[in-house]
Amino acid sequence: MRFSNATSTSAPVRAGFSGLRRLIVIGVALVLGVWMVWAYAQEAMLVHRLSQQVSDLRHQNSVIAAQNQGYHTDIQAMTNGAADEEEARLNGYSKSNEKIYLVTSPSPPAASPSPSH
Numbered sequence: 001m002r003f004s005n006a007t008s009t010s011a012p013v014r015a016g017f018s019g020l021r022r023l024i025v026i027g028v029a030l031v032l033g034v035w036m037v038w039a040y041a042q043e044a045m046l047v048h049r050l051s052q053q054v055s056d057l058r059h060q061n062s063v064i065a066a067q068n069q070g071y072h073t074d075i076q077a078m079t080n081g082a083a084d085e086e087e088a089r090l091n092g093y094s095k096s097n098e099k100i101y102l103v104t105s106p107s108p109p110a111a112s113p114s115p116s117h
Contacts, residue, residue: 077083094100 074083077086
């Protein structure tokens with residue numbers, strides 16, 4: 001059996017290939033970095049648009065809720081007869097035991113005739 005000894009040679013490392021490899025790794029890292037920033041920016045814009053839509057929908061819901069409250073008030077007034085009384089008062093009717101006071105603005109004073117000579 002024969003033993004072989006490991007031998008090493010002192011060959012120069014190709015520096016050009018090492019520089020090219022480093023340049024490729026840096027390029028790939030830059031491309032990945034730009035892609036990640038672009039994806040983050042798109043997500044941020046999407047979140048901003050969606051939060052704006054949520055705000056608009058909440059505002060619309062509050063307006064609709066206020067309208068519904070007004071409708072409920074009108075419905076209650078119609079069911080207990082208060083709407084009929086209000087409509088009659090708007091048309092000049094009053095209850096028999098009430099005194100009515102009419103408030104108007106004063107009429108402009110009549111022009112006095114100028115003295116003629």
